[in-house]
Amino acid sequence: MVALNAKTVRRLPDEVVVPGYDRSRVTVGIVHLGVGGFHRAHQAMYLDRLMAAGEALDWGICGVGVLPADRAMADALAAQDHLYTLVVKHPDGRYEPRVIGSIVDYLFAPDDPEAVIEKLAAPATRIVSLTVTEGGYNLHHVTGQFAADNPDVQHDLVPGVAPKTSFGLIVEALARRRDRGIAPFTVMSCDNLQGNGDLSRRVFTAFARLRDPQLADWIDANVRFPNSMVDRITPVTTDADRAEIARRFGVEDRWPVVCEPFTQWVLADDFGAGRPGYEKVGVQVVDDVEPYELMKLRLLNASHQALAYFGHLAGYRLVDRAAADPLFATFLRQYMDREGTPTLAPVPGVDLDAYQASLLERFANPEVRDTIARLCAESSDRIPKWVLPVIRAQLKAGGPIDHATAVVASWARYAEGVDEQGEQITVVDPLADRLTAAAKRQRSEPLAFLADRSIFGDLIDDERFTASYRATLDSLHTVGARATLEGLVAG
Numbered sequence: 001m002v003a004l005n006a007k008t009v010r011r012l013p014d015e016v017v018v019p020g021y022d023r024s025r026v027t028v029g030i031v032h033l034g035v036g037g038f039h040r041a042h043q044a045m046y047l048d049r050l051m052a053a054g055e056a057l058d059w060g061i062c063g064v065g066v067l068p069a070d071r072a073m074a075d076a077l078a079a080q081d082h083l084y085t086l087v088v089k090h091p092d093g094r095y096e097p098r099v100i101g102s103i104v105d106y107l108f109a110p111d112d113p114e115a116v117i118e119k120l121a122a123p124a125t126r127i128v129s130l131t132v133t134e135g136g137y138n139l140h141h142v143t144g145q146f147a148a149d150n151p152d153v154q155h156d157l158v159p160g161v162a163p164k165t166s167f168g169l170i171v172e173a174l175a176r177r178r179d180r181g182i183a184p185f186t187v188m189s190c191d192n193l194q195g196n197g198d199l200s201r202r203v204f205t206a207f208a209r210l211r212d213p214q215l216a217d218w219i220d221a222n223v224r225f226p227n228s229m230v231d232r233i234t235p236v237t238t239d240a241d242r243a244e245i246a247r248r249f250g251v252e253d254r255w256p257v258v259c260e261p262f263t264q265w266v267l268a269d270d271f272g273a274g275r276p277g278y279e280k281v282g283v284q285v286v287d288d289v290e291p292y293e294l295m296k297l298r299l300l301n302a303s304h305q306a307l308a309y310f311g312h313l314a315g316y317r318l319v320d321r322a323a324a325d326p327l328f329a330t331f332l333r334q335y336m337d338r339e340g341t342p343t344l345a346p347v348p349g350v351d352l353d354a355y356q357a358s359l360l361e362r363f364a365n366p367e368v369r370d371t372i373a374r375l376c377a378e379s380s381d382r383i384p385k386w387v388l389p390v391i392r393a394q395l396k397a398g399g400p401i402d403h404a405t406a407v408v409a410s411w412a413r414y415a416e417g418v419d420e421q422g423e424q425i426t427v428v429d430p431l432a433d434r435l436t437a438a439a440k441r442q443r444s445e446p447l448a449f450l451a452d453r454s455i456f457g458d459l460i461d462d463e464r465f466t467a468s469y470r471a472t473l474d475s476l477h478t479v480g481a482r483a484t485l486e487g488l489v490a491g
């Protein structure tokens, strides 16, 4: 057994691909906030491929942990010279292991925010990328504007304090760059949000405006925020993954990453200070990302939510098991076909029918072992971004809404916190208490959950929507998830 680090990496079995490039020559050009599973399966992997081809050695990544919970990642990476194993799991049971070397440093902001700000302000830092989850942008769910009422954001607005948030860290670094005459970095969001670049521009300038209006104007005029669509299903790493990787390859890795074979990154070419030649390793660099991102968010991510709550209520705990159930597969396919896809513009080079079929195959990969629990978490940050826009578009167009609306009703039923067997459901959501309190009232007050206008806006005033919602919720309460799905599928 080999405990992974820079010295031991050469002793790994041949089937493990290891960095063939000299990592001591790699310098930091990218600072990444939110180094979780996805960043390590996606952006860091693309860069590793480029580095393996002898390119982009001045675009190494320095990871940053913003939240106190990131201490575990800081410790794991430090113990391994920032190396980790990425294991691609094929549906036939094949594992493809690769040690990724593109992350060369990691800073833990809660211990030393000043070091993070200086790293961000360093002239060599030309891109600051983000995977801080949908919640990390502090968006008002209905208006899409920056919600400044978060206590940590308020803390970061006090002059001279050590920042606690991405906003405080990035905006302070941009202020120092401006004052020192250093060109700004590009801010590249890789989170699952429509127009993630445009939206990053909105929230970072809104935060800066609360601090210093001139700085906000400077950021707005000088900083680039490219949009992107990112895709690769990356479940939470488990101890079983660690044990299996040790057993198969003799690698002792504190925090490997596992993921599906599919990967996609569609990126707008909008960088102010250069970028790695990502297109050489399969990234689609395009002028307009919107058609791709709408396709992905409204088909893949919305379908994930369509599977999540019904799946949990029907007794499933793994995504592949639910996706392989013909009833669920039919429901998802009908949702995509009749409701999601008609809201999309044509996507260059993509056959949407084939895309839908490929999603069902990806979800049903039995090796990935993605959990329903991961998909159910933080729903209040996901449903408004992925499912409600489909309902609104279909209401406007007079199109069908029953399946997308049923997803919302299934979330409301799930949020009651008790399943169909009377077992407790742990609702993981920043708004869990509020959501569960409203959901518990809905047996006597059917629209109680929808009354939260900060999430649903004025949807509660639309009679077609509420009629469909009530019908599904009532069915969930009386006949349960499976029979409700059967009814929906039968039309």
Ligand SMILES: NC(=O)c1ccc[n+]([C@@H]2O[C@H](COP(=O)([O-])OP(=O)(O)OC[C@H]3O[C@@H](n4cnc5c(N)ncnc54)[C@H](O)[C@@H]3O)[C@@H](O)[C@H]2O)c1
Binding pocket: 033, 034, 035, 036, 037, 038, 039, 065, 066, 067, 069, 070, 131, 132, 133, 134, 135, 136, 137, 165, 166, 190, 191, 192, 193, 230, 231, 232, 233, 234, 235
């Ligand atoms: N996992 C996937 O399949 C997948 C695929 C495509 C895109 N993504 C995007 O990547 C994001 C992260 O996914 P992951 O699987 O890496 O999750 P993860 O839980 O492994 O990592 C999330 C990281 O974000 C940080 N974070 C969370 N809230 C934050 C905040 N408010 N401020 C700063 N940092 C914050 C966490 O500390 C952690 O480092 C997703 O929310 C999504 O937008 C994920």
Ligand SMILES: O=P(O)(O)OC[C@@H](O)[C@@H](O)[C@H](O)[C@H](O)CO
Binding pocket: 133, 134, 192, 230, 231, 232, 233, 234, 300, 301, 304, 374, 375, 382
């Ligand atoms: O990670 P989130 O919060 O964006 O959403 C959960 C999943 O739908 C998502 O992670 C998908 O697995 C991913 O978007 C696939 O590319």
